Amino acid sequence: MKKIVILISGRGSNMEAILETARRDQWDSRVVAVISNRPDAKGLETAARYGIPTAVVPSRSYPERASFDAALQQEIDRHAPDLVVLAGFMRILTSGFVEHYAGRLLNIHPSLLPAFPGLDTHARALATGVRFHGATVHFVTAELDVGPIVDQAVVPVLPEDTEESLAARVLEQEHIIYPRAVRDVAEGRLRIVQGRVLPYTSDR
Numbered sequence: 435m436k437k438i439v440i441l442i443s444g445r446g447s448n449m450e451a452i453l454e455t456a457r458r459d460q461w462d463s464r465v466v467a468v469i470s471n472r473p474d475a476k477g478l479e480t481a482a483r484y485g486i487p488t489a490v491v492p493s494r495s496y497p498e499r500a501s502f503d504a505a506l507q508q509e510i511d512r513h514a515p516d517l518v519v520l521a522g523f524m525r526i527l528t529s530g531f532v533e534h535y536a537g538r539l540l541n542i543h544p545s546l547l548p549a550f551p552g553l554d555t556h557a558r559a560l561a562t563g564v565r566f567h568g569a570t571v572h573f574v575t576a577e578l579d580v581g582p583i584v585d586q587a588v589v590p591v592l593p594e595d596t597e598e599s600l601a602a603r604v605l606e607q608e609h610i611i612y613p614r615a616v617r618d619v620a621e622g623r624l625r626i627v628q629g630r631v632l633p634y635t636s637d638r
């Protein structure tokens with residue numbers, strides 16, 4: 435059984451999609467803990483409803499990025515996870531932290547990377563006039579929102595879209611691609627070859 439730890443900062447709808455899919459499809463892998471950097475994250479209640487142990491490592495209590503990341507790492511490693519999943523975890527991570535979890539740290543970002551890294555992706559997509567937008571699941575590397583791409587989902591941008599309507603259309607897709615990607619990575623179906631994510635095939 436592979437062990438998964440999920441990190442959240444807020445609502446936790448991607449986390450819930452993973453928990454729901456894991457339960458419905460009876461994954462071999464198990465989410466063993468949900469950790470938030472914010473004590474008021476709504477997702478903590480949701481995780482508890484699913485019977486998942488939760489913890490808070492409050493980023494506000496740590497003046498420096500490095501000391502927060504060290505405390506977070508300690509809390510995560512208590513569970514000896516095979517995979518760490520960032521699900522709306524709104525922190526920039528130190529390179530030491532990222533290296534510690536190299537190849538077992540996943541993120542979902544609300545844009546078609548490499549377009550629109552960073553914040554306010556939906557507003558920027560609307561302002562730029564792109565016809566298509568979406569979400570990306572990727573392995574985390576030291577550079578923000580860069581890293582081998584596991585999966586993407588594309589949605590149209592409609593003339594009448596607002597930031598909210600576009601975000602909702604993207605989120606619906608996030609809830610489909612993230613659980614699938616998490617399962618594939620946890621169950622060892624994918625490998626990274628020269629910065630690209632490829633399926634494992636038995637003949638190689």
Ligand code: GAR
Binds near residue numbers: 446447524608
């Ligand atoms: C999601 O849209 C996710 O892609 C985004 O935050 C939202 C979290 O929602 N993540 C980032 O912007 C990371 N840079 P959720 O808490 O309901 O899953």
